Amino acid sequence: MPTTDNFHDYSAGLTGPICGGFPITPDDAADIAQVTRAVMVSGAGDLSVVLKSGDAVTLPNLMAGVVYPFRIARVLNSGTTASGVMGLV
Template sequence: MPILDRFAHQGPGPDGPAVRCFAITPDDDDDLPELVRGLYVGGGGAVSIHDAEGGTTVFSGVPSGTVLPVRARRVRATDTTATALVGLV
């Protein structure tokens, strides 16, 4: 029996729900396997990213359980103290 997908009509656009998730290990040199539409922060702290255009931003004091609605190409090890990071695609 096929599974009911109430969100199929929303497609993979940035405003729709994530269709895939993956664990992120911060890295100063390597980009993520693909741009994400958001980052889930399981353990609070700071998150340093390179955004979709290559700019660097540090989000400080991010509480546990937060979803950052940001298009990131890399999560940097430098300045990232948050843990349990998940990419939302």
């Protein structure tokens, strides 16, 4: 029996629930496939990123399993110590 989705005809927005995710491999030269709505890591640490705005920042001391609402275009290998990075959309 297929899963019922009572909200299939609603459009996704930044305030709605996360509907998808993908693993991110940090890379200093390449943007990720899709700008995130949020990010989560499975191993705590710093996350060095380029935000959707183009600003490069380091997000310090992210905790594993916490959803952080950052619009990220690139996760940099340089300066990233967190592991298991997941982009959430």
